[in-house]
Amino acid sequence: MIEAKDLVRQFTSGDRTIKPVNGVSFELGKGQLASIVGKSGSGKSTLLSLLGALDKPTSGDVVVDGVSLAGLPDGKLTEYRRRDIGFVFQQFNLIPNLSAVDNVMLPMEFAGVRTSARAQRARELLEQVQLDPEKQTRRTNRLSGGEQQRVAIARALANEPKLILADEPTGNLDEQTGGHIIELLSSLSRDHNTTILVVTHDRGLARKADRRFRLQQGQLVEEAAAARN
Amino acid sequence: MSVLARSVGNAFRNKIRTAAVVAVLAVAIGLALSMLVANQAVGAKVQELNASVGTTLTVNPAGGQGFEGGGEPLTAAEAATAAAVPNVTSVVGTKALRLRTETATTDTANAAAGTAQPGAGGPGGQAGGVTTSLTAAIDAGTLGNRNNNTGSTNGTGTGTGNGTEPVRTFTLPITATGTAAEVDSSGKALDITSGTGLGDYSAASTKALVGTTLAGKNKLATGSTFTVAGKTFTVAGIFDAGTTFGNNAVYLTLAEAQALAETPGELSSMVVTVNSMENVDSTKTALQAALGSSKADVTQGQRNLETAVSSLNSVKGISLVAFIAALATAGLIILLIMVMLVRERRREIGVLKAIGARNRTIGLQFVLEALVLVALGSVVGAAIASFASGGIASALISSSSSSGAGAVDQRGPGGGFGGGFGGQGGPFGGATQLLTSVTASASPGVIAAGITAVFGVAIIGALVPALLTARIRPIEVLRGE
Structure with missing residues (x-):
């Protein structure tokens, strides 16, 4: 489904050259749930941004369903993010002055879905992530962290993406709420055949993954696969 | 959303x-x-x-200063000369009269004392005053009395009786203008607020246009009558000149005003309209040359408005x-x-x-x-x-x-x-x-x-x-x- 080919991302700061991602290669199949662990600053978020076309690699390539992202113009990359990718961020990154429903409708609006259809789907998704109906029309800056992360997951699912990239989705949540989010991502992968790549420090979430990777010194190392519950 | x-x-x-x-x-x-x-x-x-004024020239007698100046009056022949100047589209002759209110007892008393009202001199050399049944709509006030009580040189008499200072009972005159077209002194169309115009402005007529304040003062309406020099005139219309002084006035046909002043063919001034703004300066020069600088003063309204x-x-x-x-x-x-x-x-x-x-x-x-x-x-x-x-x-x-x-x-x-x-x-x-x-x-x-x-x-x-x-x-x- 998605393949990273010798990805390198290099930053220059004065005389120093930093390579948080230095020759990463791996492949994920459809419906797989994979986790990447690593120390803070090890380049996990950088790798995720390369896979999601938020950033461009210094060298190497990302291939999604046989299509290379290298050399695609910005417009095509935007289309790729809109159609094939769903992002879940540690800081949620919701639009604070919009309601939960409006936030979930945004990707569908950008994809040209009709207003009535996107409103219906947004409510369905929010129910799926178990957000109380009365909170669906509430502004997201008035929701708790766990509720905001549910809205963010619903938003990531809005356009039925092939791949969900989640950057420490439980990092700002308490253990119980984090557990719910882990269950949710796991069921999405299992029930909707969605490929999910999660960057996490959470051992519980990592244990749920079909494949586990560790990023150290810019290199990705696959650890022993876990038996999925 | x-x-x-x-x-x-x-x-x-x-x-x-x-x-x-x-x-x-x-x-x-x-x-x-x-x-x-x-x-x-x-x-x-x-x-x-x-x-409104950009293309008009005004011709006055050389040396003329309205009711006070000297010089020779303009004539119909000079109007014809002006009309023949290139770029002139129209020439409207006017004849101004100064009307004084009929005050029989005062006139008699003044006559007995050998006095006459100052300001009763004829306009532009008009001999004698022209009386009217109308009362001026403007009170003389301080300015009017000051202007007419001292240094008066335009009265028909200055008091030669028993050596006592005559008691002056001055009232402001009313301006009557004979015009050859339905325009005011600047060539601007008269704003007739009720009634009609005078019809044929070149012929003698007992119809008149009266200013709004003058009509109000004398309780005149369209169809009302008043007299000038003992002749009865009918109000054909009421006009609004836009100023208090301008509305204390009467418009007659040119021929009628000339007849009242007993100066047939004479004009107080002419309003000359030029075909375009660009030709005003050259036409002014040509007009002055055609009429002669000793005979007429040509002024350009635009010049006065330039500032x-x-x-x-x-x-x-x-x-x-x-x-x-x-x-x-x-x-x-x-x-x-x-x-x-x-x-x-x-x-x-x-x-x-x-x-x-x-x-x-x-x-x-x-x-x-x-x-x-x-x-x-x-x-x-x-x-x-x-x-x-x-x-x-x-x-x-x-x-x-x-x-x-x-x-x-x-x-x-x-x-x-x-x-x-x-x-x-x-x-x-x-x-x-x-x-x-x-x-x-x-x-x-x-x-x-x-x-x-x-x-x-x-x-x-x-x-x-x-x-x-x-x-x-x-x-x-x-x-x-």
């Missing part, structure tokens, strides 16, 4: 800031609209002045510059506010890009947000303009006219009270009044045009920050994570 709805929501995200931005925008937009209203009003006035028009034009220029400056200020405010908002929302823009928003969608959102602020500012600004435009225009005009007041108040030959024909508050006298008579009202059309310009500038101002959003990369979403 559409882009528009999201933009409106964003515009009110920080209500205090929105209120402050709208207030600043409203001041700039209000000032811009006020300046546009002033510009339009002054432009219309300049156009009106040019249209006024120049002042108005400078006000027009200032208001245009101020309009553009205020417009640019509004655009700059929008530009700076939107640049600030874009910088403040870099991460949010990154989020939108990360979830698939196109650059043009985000740009449009920011432009619409700017237009929401401008729309609010325009509503408040239009309200400000509707109240302030008159005052701002007046302030501009008064400051401009006061700087050139010395020149503005100069009156040409025939101007001013007692200065003879043309001294009735027409366009040759009191140019300052012309300046202050500019009415700046905020018409919907002008406001709409101004707001369109404001929106145009706002779009330009908002496009720059909107384009800046295109340069923000989606990776901004991870800033701070």
